[in-house]
Amino acid sequence: DIQMTQSPSSVSASVGDRVTITCRASQDISSWFAWYQQKPGKAPKLLIYTASTLQSGVPSRFSGSGSGTDFTLTISSLQPEDFAIYYCQQAYSFPLTFGGGTKVEIK
């Protein structure tokens, strides 16, 4: 199985800050990779797929980059509604696997 390792596990930031979250795959997954956002008590929401393609309706302050084993999610200017947990996911092979999550908290 492909292991997905996110870092950091949590980050404290202020509104307007630039926030970067990373995810590493245990093997080369090319660009078959996604980011999700989950708010308390809600289902996850797809933000980015194929490593860098923004899902329809997602604000442009979110961006993704990377390929192979190392990937990054960047929020260019953190907004109040962005405080949530972010998960990465590999879409390369079964079983599909997620990272452990990164909680973005208010500083």
Added chain:
Amino acid sequence: QVQLVESGGGVVQPGRSLRLSCAASGFSFSSYGMHWVRQAPGKGLEWVAIIWNDGSNKYYADSVKGRFTISRDNSNNMLYLQMNSLRAEDTAVYYCARDSARGLVEMGTIRGFYFDYWGQGTLVTVSS
């Protein structure tokens, strides 16, 4: 608009069975693969199973293989998860999710299974 509504969760004793349902609307259900994803209380996300749009292929996480069965009824826009021999570690919120249909064949293998719409989830608690 796309809607996915899960039902069938509840409290069940270890070793017993439960069937979850997911009612889909707002899209051509028979054109999309569907997944079940679960989340234990306070924990991360775990993919459980996928079924192809026509039901021709199914894949499972090792943790549920042989105990859970995913199925669908395209005539009624319904997705199911039959869960047998339940264990305490199966306690979780179970989400049904639509596959994004962004997959491509790469060297004979389909890659690119993403979850673009999710239901609100149904809680399954396995406890004596």
